[in-house]
Amino acid sequence: METKIFNATTVDQAAALIKAGQLVAFPTETVYGLGADATNVAAVKQVYQAKGRPSDNPLIVHVADVETVERFAKPLSVSAKKLIKAFWPGPLTMIFNLKPNALAPEVTGGLTTAAFRNPNNAATLALIRSAQTPIVGPSANTSGKPSPTLAQHVLHDLDGKIAGILDDGATQVGVESTVLDLSGTQPAILRPGAVTAAQIEAVIGEPVLTEQHHVGATEVPKAPGMKYKHYAPAAQVYIVDHVKDWPAALAWAAKQDVSVGVMATDDVFTTNQLPANCEQFSLGEDVESASRELFAGLRHFDTETEIKDILCQAFENTGLGAAYMNRLNKSAGQTHFSV
Structure with missing residues (x-):
């Protein structure tokens, strides 16, 4: 149609x-x-x-x-x-x-x-x-x-x-x-x-349970996003947990024989040299802009078949950061960059 x-x-x-x-x-x-x-x-x-x-x-x-x-x-x-x-x-x-x-x-x-x-x-x-x-x-x-x-x-x-x-x-x-x-x-x-x-x-005026995001394989979820794979591009996403990890993550990216996507805030790009084989996607200035741009960035790299790996910035898992990290962890399959 x-x-x-x-x-x-x-x-x-x-x-x-x-x-x-x-x-x-x-x-x-x-x-x-x-x-x-x-x-x-x-x-x-x-x-x-x-x-x-x-x-x-x-x-x-x-x-x-x-x-x-x-x-x-x-x-x-x-x-x-x-x-x-x-x-x-x-x-x-x-x-x-x-x-x-x-x-x-x-x-x-x-x-x-x-x-x-x-x-x-x-x-x-x-x-x-x-x-x-x-x-x-x-x-x-x-x-x-x-x-x-x-x-x-x-x-x-x-x-x-x-x-x-x-x-x-x-x-x-x-x-x-x-x-x-x-x-x-x-x-x-x-x-x-x-x-x-x-x-x-x-x-x-009463406490709210917050660690209820997953159900088992045989259970019916009450809400979307609790059971099945979500938010995942074709490329493998690696979560970069700390600002201090970016030099090592970019050094790893430089050694790859294919292009690597990099999703981070502007301060990461201004304080680190991006390798020639890396393509950047700005998440803006903070967790608010990063939450707004996360899916757009993943989709951006999903349309570029030469991108096989994506490095993406983590944020503190509180407030809006909890929502951002929930989506990022699922898109990465809980895969974090490690030196």
């Missing part, structure tokens, strides 16, 4: 495709999502097919208002209402217990819970309202590949596989939303993101 490009002035046309059971990628403040009517089982099945996504990997449901959540979820707790007031619209996804048979198992992975998010993007909120239905929205990429932060990234992976893309330029955050499980006895972060554990705890 032809993949059409829409913008903020043609949102209603994109929404008409959603209503008709088609797939339309949409922008959020984090990454681009792949949208389909969350109440249309046939449309949801197409999402898995287009992405090559495992069927037990549940989908996040994107909504334009709290009332939509209340149609499907059991009564929201006081903590949930406080978090909605504090962080919606924004990069916080929350998992709630569902009313019986509220959503199809294709959305929930067969679970009795579902993840909901109210994205902070005007064009996408207009899309949801115009379509008059909540829309599922996993990242709009081939499953396992780096998430898309530009419409062009979506087109690279899914051109001809989906009906359209709502283009709203580059995303602002660059790593997917925080996923907070509120379906159990204690709140637990299943995927770190821009909304941190400390920020959540400050709102609800």
Whole structure:
């Protein structure tokens, strides 16, 4: 099929495709999502097919208002209402217990819970309202590949596989939303993101579990990114843990008989001589810019077949750095550069 490009002035046309059971990628403040009517089982099945996504990997449901959540979820707790007031619209996804048979198992992975998010993007909120239905929205990429932060990234992976893309330029955050499980006895972060554990705890006044990011091979994950390989380019990524390690890492790169990609902040490039066989991709000045640019850098080198190895800068595993390191560790398969 032809993949059409829409913008903020043609949102209603994109929404008409959603209503008709088609797939339309949409922008959020984090990454681009792949949208389909969350109440249309046939449309949801197409999402898995287009992405090559495992069927037990549940989908996040994107909504334009709290009332939509209340149609499907059991009564929201006081903590949930406080978090909605504090962080919606924004990069916080929350998992709630569902009313019986509220959503199809294709959305929930067969679970009795579902993840909901109210994205902070005007064009996408207009899309949801115009379509008059909540829309599922996993990242709009081939499953396992780096998430898309530009419409062009979506087109690279899914051109001809989906009906359209709502283009709203580059995303602002660059790593997917925080996923907070509120379906159990204690709140637990299943995927770190821009909304941190400390920020959540400050709102609800109780501790949040933070080391809940993985499930076993036979378990069904409650949230994306907990079970399957994610964010990985074709090249092998090596994490450079400390600034002092860069001279040794670049000396190693210089000895390779192929080109090596280097992803780091500007200070690394200004204080180190880049070998002739290395190509640089700037992560900006700090962890905030690095989080925004991480997937773009991985995708940049994924399009250059001569790049077989990528050296990428680590950050402290706190705050937004926890989200950045979660994605980087998965893209590298936990592989760190060592002297």
